[in-house]
Amino acid sequence: MPANLTPQYHKAEQEYRRAQTPEDELRCLELMLREIPKHKGTDKLQAELKAKISKAKQEVEVAKKSAKKSYGGVKIPRQGAGRVVLLGGPNAGKSQLLKSVTRATPEVAPYPFTTREPQPGMMPWEDVMVQLIDTPPITADVFDPGTLGLIRGSDLALLLVDLGADEGIDDLQALLGQLQGGKTRLGKESYLDEEDIGLSFTQTFLVLNKVDLPEAAGRIELLKEFCPTEFKELRISAEYGAGLEELRQAMFTALDVVRVYTKSPTKKEADYDKPYTLRRGGTLLDVAELIHCDLAASFKYARVWGSAITTPGSQMKGDYAIHDKDVVEIHAE
Ligand SMILES: Nc1nc2c(ncn2[C@@H]2O[C@H](COP(=O)(O)OP(=O)(O)O)[C@@H](O)[C@H]2O)c(=O)[nH]1
Ligand SMILES: [Mg+2]
Secondary structure, eight states, rough: OSSOOOOOHHHHHHHOOOOOOOOHHHHHHHHHHHHSOOGGHHHHHHHHHHHHHHHHHHHHHHHHHHHHHOOSSOOOOOTTTTEEEEEEEETHHHHHHHHHHOOOOOOOOOOSSEEEEEEEEEEEEEEEEEEEEEOOOOOOOOOOOHHHHHHHSSSSEEEEETSTTHHHHHHHHHHHHHHHSEEEEEESOOOEEETTTTOOEEEEEEEETTSTTTTTTHHHHHHHHHHOSEEEEEEOOOOOOTTHHHHHHHHHHHHHHEEEEOOOOTOOOOOSSOOEEEEEOOOOOOHHHHHHHHHHHEEEEEEEEEEEEESSTEETTTOOBTTTTTTEEEEEO
16 A cells, blocks of 8 residues: 555545445545545556546446345444444354344244344443344355445454354355455455455454354364364354353454543533544544534644543643543533
8 A cells, every 4th residue: 555645545445445335435435536645656546546436436327227126125324333243154143142242132043044134233332332233144045235235334244153053164164155256355354455445354253153052062173174264263152141241342342443431621520421432543533523523623622531641631632542431621612
């Protein structure tokens, strides 16, 4: 990647990685092209952006024409500190996991294809919420195209494996096969490909479910031998609770967000009830924008209390990067 890309460019790029519709893609690409510093070092990237923009325009047209026929339900709005999508073959335990860690009440059943529509639920973690989305199973024959958008639009994917059936490993292989070759893929981390920025990778954990069953240990051995993956691996019993605390912690860590509490200049105490969350690296100006769209423009300085501040209540400028659990008091013109 060429150097000297602006924070605005990186922000647009992050959004592009998670763009779920051709319209979103086009909007982010145009923003990236506008924000990219125009010099020799970025020639190649500019050309690539232009090519991607014209391709995205075509896709928007195609999507418009087919919209009436293939309208696949409502788009689920992002909520909470981040979004995690649950993926897996039939009976892997996706719905059971959603049921165990959120208040959602999906149907859990010992037969395949019980879940036909994506279903969201909110998982509490300390003082924030994380959005989880249950999805229909992916098999060698069935792959709902809407799931691709959900994968791309997520900060993390959990790839569930059924340790309770011999097919668990085949199901995993089939799912990985379905996600090869497209522009939305699973990865060890979330990023856009350096060679082809159209390829979006979503960070993925391999979650081995049903460790409560006696056959589980043997199947884990087979899995390691026949289907090794690069993903971080966790072992759980979605139904009986083993490993769920570690999984919840790992999910939050993977979102890579920081919490910030706001304080009014006229009050002694910060509002500790509901923190704002932003991506690690986010600044005071980003917090101002979260609070109110006009506040970033009129921002003067903020007093900050937190782990990186030596004198509590120091005045910091807009580019100060928030640390987890900072308290900020924003002053505007
Ligand atoms: N023994 C055991 N069974 C589980 C576990 N999680 C789910 N199941 C069972 O596996 C079946 C499929 O679960 P479900 O959540 O509907 O799978 P989905 O198709 O991936 O949504 C159900 O009969 C569940 O009771 C678990 O941790 N241990
Ligand atoms: Mg289900």
